[in-house]
Each structure stands twice: as C-alpha cells, then as structure tokens.
Amino acid sequence: MRIKITIIFLLFGLTFIPVDSSFAAFSAEVTNDKVIFSFPETATFSARLAADAAIASVVLEYGNEQKNCGEVIAKAFPQFTPAKNTNVEWIWDMRQSGSLPPGASLWWRWRYTDDTGREYLSETQTATWLDNTHKWQTITSDFLRLHWYDGDQAFAKDLLNAGQVGLEFNKSQSGLIPDSPIDIYIYGNQQDMKDAILFEPAWEGGATYLQYDIVIIGISPSNAVWGRGAMVHELTHVLVHHLTFSCLGRIPLWIDEGLAVYSQAEFDASATFKDYLDQAISQNGILSLHSISGDFSAIPEKSRLSYGESYSIIKFLIDTYKQEKMTSLLTTLRDGIVIDNALTKVYGFDMDGLEDVWRDSVGAVRRVVSAQPTAQPTPTFVPTFVPVSGAPLAVTPTPYAIPTSTINGGQPALRGSPPIWLTLSLLGFCCLLMLIFGVFTLGFFVRSQNIKARKNDQAN
Secondary structure, three states, X not given: OEEEOOOOOOOOOEEEEEOOOOOOOEEOEEXXXXXXXXXXXXXXXXXXXXXOOOEEEEEXXXXXXXXXXXXXXXXXXXXXXXXXXXXXXXXEEHHHHOOOOOOEEXXXXXXXXXXXXXXXXXXXXXXXXXXXXXXXXXXXXXOEEEEEOOOOHHHHHHHHHHHHHHHXXXXXXXXXXXXXXXXXXXXXXXXXXXXXXXXXXXXXXXXXXXXXXXXXXXXOHHHHHHXXXXXXXXXXXXXXXXXXXXXXXXOOHHHHHHHHHHHHHHHOOOHHHHHHHHHHHHOOOOOOOHHHOOOOOOOHHHHHHHXXXXXXXXXXXXXXXXXXXXXXXXXXXXXXXXXXXXXXXXHOOOHHHHHHHHHHHHOXXXXXXXXXXXXXXXXXXXXXXXXXXXXXXXXOOEEEEOOOXXXXXXXXOOOOOOOHHHHHHHHHHHHHHHHHHHHHHHHHHHHHHHHHHHHHHHHO
C-alpha cells in the first residue's frame, strides 16, 4: 500500500548537468566495460580506456530510466593514472545515496580527454539493478510483466490474471488505463522483500515506485488470495500516476488510496477497512476530508480508518456521479487545479461540500461548522525526499486566516500614512536638490557665454 516516490540525486563527488550536455566527441576505445552489483549495496563501474595521447581527465556519466519533470545526467570523477591506456573504476554506494528499486534500468558511458584536448565518448551501456540470489522467471500479458522465483507457473499466472482483471476494472470503473509497461516483482515472502531495499522502515506488504513503473510485493504461494488484492491495489497506484503525472503537485492521498482500495473491492479486500469506518460512524469519530488529504496517520487504527473513508468517498463519487466525472477530476488535478477548485468545477462542491453529502450518504453526523474564520492550509511546495526509498515526507502547510468580510457595514483596515514630518523633510530635500541643479546649470550657462564673448573680442 505504500507509494514510493524516490529520486536519487547527489552522491559525494558528484555533480549534475542537464541532459543536453553532449557535444562532438571522438569514438572512444573502451574495453572490459562493465558494472558489477553487490545487491542491494553497491554498483561498481569499471573499464579500460585508450587514447592517442596521455589521458588527462575521466568522467563517468550515468543515470537510470524513470519519469521525472527534468532529466539529468549524473557525473562521477574516478581516480586514474594518466597514460595512453588506463584502468578506471568507480563505486556507486547505495548505502549513501539510497537504493534503487529492484528492476530499475541503469545506463552509463565514459567521457574522457587526452593531453591534446581531444575528447572521447564511449557507447552507452545498460544493466538491470536486481539481485542474482533468486532464479527469476518472467511472464507477460499486455502491459504487465510479472517476475517471480517462488512458486510454480500456475501461481504466477493466477497473480498475472488478477492484475489483468484489475486493469479492466480500473478502465471501466475509474477511467484509468496504462500508458507504458509495468514491472511487478513478486518476492517469496516479506523478509526477502525487505532485504531487497536498504533502510526500509516498515512495510504494508507491497510498494509502488511510481517514477519507474515498478511494483514489488511479498507474496508466498500459500497467501495467493491476499496477493491478488495486493496486486490490484499497487497496480492502481501506477495507473493513477500515469493519468495524473504532473510537475505542479501531487493529488490528495484520499483520492489515490481510495481508488486503490476501490479497485481491489473485487477481491473483498475493502472489508477490512469497512469495520473501522462503521465503528467511526457509530461513535462520531469520522476524520475530516482535509486531514486525510496528506500522509495518513502512523497510528494503525487511524490509518485503517483513513483507508476506509477514502474507499467509501471514492465509491460514493463513482456510484453517484459515474466514471466520466472521476476521470475528469483526475485530469483537472493533473492540470494543476487545486482540489477545492477541481471538485467545484467537476461536481459543483468543494471538499467541505463533498464531506457533507458523503456523510449524509453513510448516515454519519454532519460536520461541525465554526462561525470563526477558518485557518486554511496553503502547501509550501518544497519537495522533501527520503534518500533511501522511504515514503515521501509530508509537506508542512503554512496556515493563514481567511479575513472576515467587510461588505455588511464593516470598515476595511486603512493603510497607515507616513508622518507629516517625514513628508515635509522629503519635500524639502527634493527642493534643495532642484535648487543645486538650477545653480549648477545657470553657472554653466554663464561661463559658456563669457568664453564666447572673449573669443569674439579677440577676433575683433
């Protein structure tokens, strides 16, 4: 259930440059060009470089394939011995940068210069970041590529079929369709999955790496029933990301998780959360829609209630207003419209209005509306990334108060005027400057006339 939005940026001794950095370079003579993985900790790049003169500088350019708002090339500067032929090596330590998800595609190339200033560029190489401790097998179907090592072919086909059912359900009920292949890595148990990612603090059973179109889940052959629902849940996160990908912000979490739980309702996975929702309704313990727009609570009971509410609200919107409006809401959010304005545009009510009609539909007590001006959160869009594949940290909103209206007899606050002494002082200063300028101009004019008169007298 955990969504991973991971961006690997900076390592010690690294800089980043725009992708459009390549320029004319000679074809490099590179041999033994390879990368060796010590999964999940390090990737060691090495090669033997040759040039017409002693090699003076070496740069390793590398990166990984992912969906980002701006592409970058990572640059590393390995140590080497200057010579016409030299060996180079550089180690990418994931323990410092944070690990990539299993299945991520790496690329690299060598750019180096000799003493004469001639630059060489090697061909780009690629490799898949994946452990070799398991004997991975792969089956495919349309947009899905399922990789597994524990269990027979029937087990894998069963999970793949569940994924296909989930894709069809999302297409017909939520308007969500894939636009690129999705890789699913099935680990044989939770521990194997934890071992594949460094410093992972907690797991809910699966994780989705949105930029990479990669899903990893720990499913044993004996737990296939739960696995079918988990497959659909995580795939839905990817589909939502495909439709709503934007550099303008992220959609509210209640929409993302609500759609994911709604899609797995085919497997009755939502029943777990329904109990928490029913209890909250009976005890007047419903969480506000605003409070589940960001990261869910770390308290298990509140987290499960957040999932239950999100599912119920999404189901209410789709059942009442149909799939087309849900698709319209998602595309409106993708275009950078804030959630209240997007809901108003598509449905005719904002988040408070949605919460009111949804509470009525499930028999919950209505919201308590305060007569005082309400502090509203305005997000500070400064991304905070956990550099070790953890869940993204919540953005801390900056509260501000909505001013009370002054239309009905109230007087708006007046801006303070500057004191009279300051006004007179500035006026006097301006007059003095004008006087000095006038005297200077007059003196210049008189002097010019005197010079002209003397020249005339000398001529006569």
